[in-house]
Amino acid sequence: MATTGVGAPETSLTNEQLLEMLRRMLRIRLFDGRAVELQKTGLLPGPIHTSIGHEGAIVGACMALDDEDYMTGYHRSHGHPIGKGSPLGPLMAELLGKSGGICRGKGGSLHLADTSVGSLGESGIVGAGLPIAVGAGLSAKMRGTDRVALSFFGDGAANAGPFHESLNLAAIWQVPTIFFCENNGYAVSFSIKEAMAVETVAERAAAYGMPSARVDGQDLLAVHAAVSEAVERARAGGGPTLIEARTYRFREHAELMSSRSYRSPEEVEHWTTARDPIASFRLELERRGTATDEELSRLEEAIAAEVDEAERFAKESPLPEPDEAFDHIFAQPITVRGVK
Amino acid sequence: MTATSRVTYLEAHLGAIAAEMRRDPSVFFMGQDLRSDVYGPFPSDDFSAERVRSLPISENGFVGAGVGAAMTGLRPVIDITFSNFLYSAMDQVVNQAAKLRYMTGGQVKIPLVILASMFYGGAQAAHHADRNIAPFANTPGLKIAVPSTPHDVKGLTTTAIREDDPVLIFKDGNLFGNREEIPDDDYAIPFGVADVKREGTDVTVVAIAGAVRLALQAAKKLERDGISVEVVDPRTIVPLDMDTINASVQKTGRVVVVDPAPLTCSVGSELAATITEEQFWHLKAAPIRVAAPDVPFPFSPPLERRVMVNADDVTKAVRRAAAEKPTRNA
Numbered sequence: 001m002a003t004t005g006v007g008a009p010e011t012s013l014t015n016e017q018l019l020e021m022l023r024r025m026l027r028i029r030l031f032d033g034r035a036v037e038l039q040k041t042g043l044l045p046g047p048i049h050t051s052i053g054h055e056g057a058i059v060g061a062c063m064a065l066d067d068e069d070y071m072t073g074y075h076r077s078h079g080h081p082i083g084k085g086s087p088l089g090p091l092m093a094e095l096l097g098k099s100g101g102i103c104r105g106k107g108g109s110l111h112l113a114d115t116s117v118g119s120l121g122e123s124g125i126v127g128a129g130l131p132i133a134v135g136a137g138l139s140a141k142m143r144g145t146d147r148v149a150l151s152f153f154g155d156g157a158a159n160a161g162p163f164h165e166s167l168n169l170a171a172i173w174q175v176p177t178i179f180f181c182e183n184n185g186y187a188v189s190f191s192i193k194e195a196m197a198v199e200t201v202a203e204r205a206a207a208y209g210m211p212s213a214r215v216d217g218q219d220l221l222a223v224h225a226a227v228s229e230a231v232e233r234a235r236a237g238g239g240p241t242l243i244e245a246r247t248y249r250f251r252e253h254a255e256l257m258s259s260r261s262y263r264s265p266e267e268v269e270h271w272t273t274a275r276d277p278i279a280s281f282r283l284e285l286e287r288r289g290t291a292t293d294e295e296l297s298r299l300e301e302a303i304a305a306e307v308d309e310a311e312r313f314a315k316e317s318p319l320p321e322p323d324e325a326f327d328h329i330f331a332q333p334i335t336v337r338g339v340k
Numbered sequence: 341m342t343a344t345s346r347v348t349y350l351e352a353h354l355g356a357i358a359a360e361m362r363r364d365p366s367v368f369f370m371g372q373d374l375r376s377d378v379y380g381p382f383p384s385d386d387f388s389a390e391r392v393r394s395l396p397i398s399e400n401g402f403v404g405a406g407v408g409a410a411m412t413g414l415r416p417v418i419d420i421t422f423s424n425f426l427y428s429a430m431d432q433v434v435n436q437a438a439k440l441r442y443m444t445g446g447q448v449k450i451p452l453v454i455l456a457s458m459f460y461g462g463a464q465a466a467h468h469a470d471r472n473i474a475p476f477a478n479t480p481g482l483k484i485a486v487p488s489t490p491h492d493v494k495g496l497t498t499t500a501i502r503e504d505d506p507v508l509i510f511k512d513g514n515l516f517g518n519r520e521e522i523p524d525d526d527y528a529i530p531f532g533v534a535d536v537k538r539e540g541t542d543v544t545v546v547a548i549a550g551a552v553r554l555a556l557q558a559a560k561k562l563e564r565d566g567i568s569v570e571v572v573d574p575r576t577i578v579p580l581d582m583d584t585i586n587a588s589v590q591k592t593g594r595v596v597v598v599d600p601a602p603l604t605c606s607v608g609s610e611l612a613a614t615i616t617e618e619q620f621w622h623l624k625a626a627p628i629r630v631a632a633p634d635v636p637f638p639f640s641p642p643l644e645r646r647v648m649v650n651a652d653d654v655t656k657a658v659r660r661a662a663a664e665k666p667t668r669n670a
Contacts, residue, residue, distance in 0.1 A: 070408075070412060072408075102445070103447070104445030104446070105445070106442055107443045107444060111443045111444070113443075113444040113447055114447075115444070115447045115448060120448065121443070121444055121448075123436075124435075125431055125435050125436075128404065128431055128435060128436055130404070131401045131402070131404020132404050132405070132407050132436065134404065134405045135406055135407055135408020135410070135411070135412070135416075136409070136411065136412045138405055138408070138409050138414075139409040139413055142390055142414060143412075143413055161400060162400050162431075165400055165401025165402075165404075166404070168398065168401070169396070169398055169401045169405060328444075329480060329481055330441065330481070330483070330504075331446075331449040331450075331451075331504035331505050332503060332504050332505055335579060336480075337580065
C-alpha cells in the first residue's frame with residue numbers, strides 16, 4: 001500500500017479542516033523559529049531540536065486523530081504537541097524553564113507533554129515512546145473505549161530494540177496503536193542507508209504481521225489519508241499499523257550543534273525549497289480555492305501573533321521557586337531524603 | 341474473631357494480587373508463563389485472558405506497555421520474574437516509570453507494580469541470582485518494598501497495587517516456602533512503616549528481605565548466650581522509616597545492618613551511613629555491615645556458600661558489636 005503525490009484527493013475534508021492543517025503547520029514552524037531566536041539570546045537553557053521540515057508529516061498524522069486519542073513522541077519534540085492542538089504559551093514557557101511551563105519547568109524542550117490533548121510525552125530516550133503507546137492502546141482497548149494511540153518516532157528508533165518489541169506486542173495483542181515513523185534520513189548524522197540493510201522502515205511491518213504504508217511526508221494530505229485509514233482500522237478492532245513518512249529536517253539535528261558535513265548542499269537545497277510541506281500545501285489550498293493568497297497571508301499573520309503572545313506569556317511567567325524541585329516525584333508524596 | 345490460615349509467602353503474595361483484581365477491575369496482571377503457573381499457583385481461570393496475560397520475552401516492551409497503561413487509567417501488575425531481568429527493561433523502569441510523573445510536572449500518575457524475585461543460593465549462577473535492590477533505590481521516583489514474611493508480603497502487595505505510583509516489590513526466593521498464620525481478610529500495610537520483628541535491648545539488627553530470617557535465627561541463638569537482639573525490618577526501602585530504626589539504635593547503642601546484596605553501595609551501606617550520621621552520639625560501637633562480598637554470584641554450591649550471607653555471619657557481627665568497648669562516645 002503506497003500513497004504518494006502532492007495533494008492526494010480528499011474530498012471529505014472541509015475548508016475549515018484544511019485551514020486548520022495550515023495553521024498547525026505554521027504554528028510549528030513559527031514556534032520553532034522563535035525558539036531558535038530565544039536560544040540565541042540566552043533565555044532558553046539547554047538543547048532544542050526543531051521540527052522544521054517535518055510539519056506536513058506531523059500535522060497530517062495529528063489531524064487524523066481525535067482530541068481524545070493518545071500520542072507519544074521523541075526528542076524532536078515541539079511539533080507533536082503543537083500538531084495535536086496544544087496551546088503555545090505553556091509550551092514556550094516550558095522551553096524557557098518557567099513555572100508556567102506545561103511541565104512546570106521539569107521537562108524542557110525534549111520532554112514536552114500535554115495530557116489535555118492526549119500527549120503522553122516526548123522523550124529524550126530514542127525508542128522509549130513506542131512501548132508506552134502500545135500500553136496506551138492496550139489500555140484504551142481494555143477499558144472499552146474507541147481511542148487509539150499514535151507513536152511518533154524517527155528512523156533512528158527503527159533500529160532500536162523497543163521498536164521491534166513494541167511492534168510485536170502490538171500485533172499479538174491487536175491493540176489500536178499506530179507507529180508513525182518520521183524518516184528524515186539521518187539518525188543525527190548517520191544515514192539510514194548505512195543503518196539498515198533493507199530499503200524501508202515500513203517493510204519491517206511484515207515481519208510482525210501488521211499492515212504498513214509508505215507516504216511522502218512532505219505531502220500533508222497523503223499522510224492524513226494514510227493515517228486516517230490506519231486509525232479507522234484500529235478503531236474497528238483491526239489492530240496496529242506501521243506508517244513510514246519520508247521527510248527531511250531543514251536544520252541541524254540540534255541547534256548550536258556543529259559537525260562534519262554529512263548532507264550535501266544540493267540535497268539540503270532540494271528539500272528546503274522544492275519539498276517544503278508548508279509552501280506546497282499553501283499552493284494546494286489556493287489551487288482548490290479554499291482561500292485566496294491574501295486570506296492565507298492574514299492567516300499566517302494571525303499565527304505569528306499567536307507566537308508573539310506565546311513568547312510574551314513565557315517571558316512573563318515566573319521562574320520556578322527552587323524548592324519546586326521536590327514536587328511531583330510521587331502522586332502520593334513521601335519525605336524526600338537528602339534535601340539540603 | 342478474624343479467620344486465619346497458615347499460608348506460604350508465595351501464596352500470600354499471589355492471593356493478595358488476586359484479591360485486588362477482584363476488588364478493582366482496573367488491575368491486571370502480566371508476566372511470562374503466567375497462565376501456566378510457572379512462578380507459582382495463580383487463579384488465572386477466575387479472570388479473563390486479558391487480565392491475566394502471559395507474555396513473550398520482551399521485558400523493555402512489556403514494562404513500557406505497563407507504563408503506558410498505567411498512565412491512561414489501568415493498574416498493571418507485572419511479574420518480571422528473576423530480578424536480573426529488570427536490566428532488560430532498565431530504560432522503561434528507570435527512565436520512564438520512575439521519572440515521567442516528575443518530568444511532566446505531575447500531569448500523569450503511574451500506578452504500576454513490578455514484581456522481581458531474588459533467587460540466590462539455588463545454583464542459579466550470576467545471571468539469575470542478583471539481589472539488586474540498591475540500583476533502584478538510587479533511582480528517585482520508585483517506591484520499593486522488600487517483604488520478609490507471609491504476613492508482610494500480603495499487606496505490602498495490597499498496598500503496592502493501591503498506590504498511585506510505580507512500586508517495585510523485591511521478593512526473596514529463599515522465603516517463598518515460609519509458612520505463617522495470617523488473616524484471611526484483605527489488609528494493607530502502609531509503606532514507610534518499619535516493623536520490629538523481635539524486641540531486644542543489647543544490639544539492634546536492621547535486616548532486609550531474606551536477611552530478616554537470618555537475623556531472627558541469629559537472635560535466637562544469641563539469646564542463649566545472654567545477648568538480647570532487637571531485629572528491625574524496614575519493610576520498604578522507599579519510603580524509609582528511619583524513626584523506628586533510630587529509636588531502636590538509641591535504645592541499644594549498637595547496630596548491625598544485614599543485607600543479602602554485595603557490600604558496595606548496598607541498601608545496607610546506606611542504612612549504616614544514615615544511622616551513623618543521625619545517631620552518632622548514641623552509638624557505643626561502630627555500626628557493622630553484614631553483606632555479600634563484591635563478587636558476581638557463583639554457580640557451584642561451595643562457592644555459593646562462601647559468598648552468601650548466613651546466620652553465622654550475623655551472629656559473629658552481633659557478638660563483635662556487643663563486645664566492643666565504648667570509647668570516644670562513652
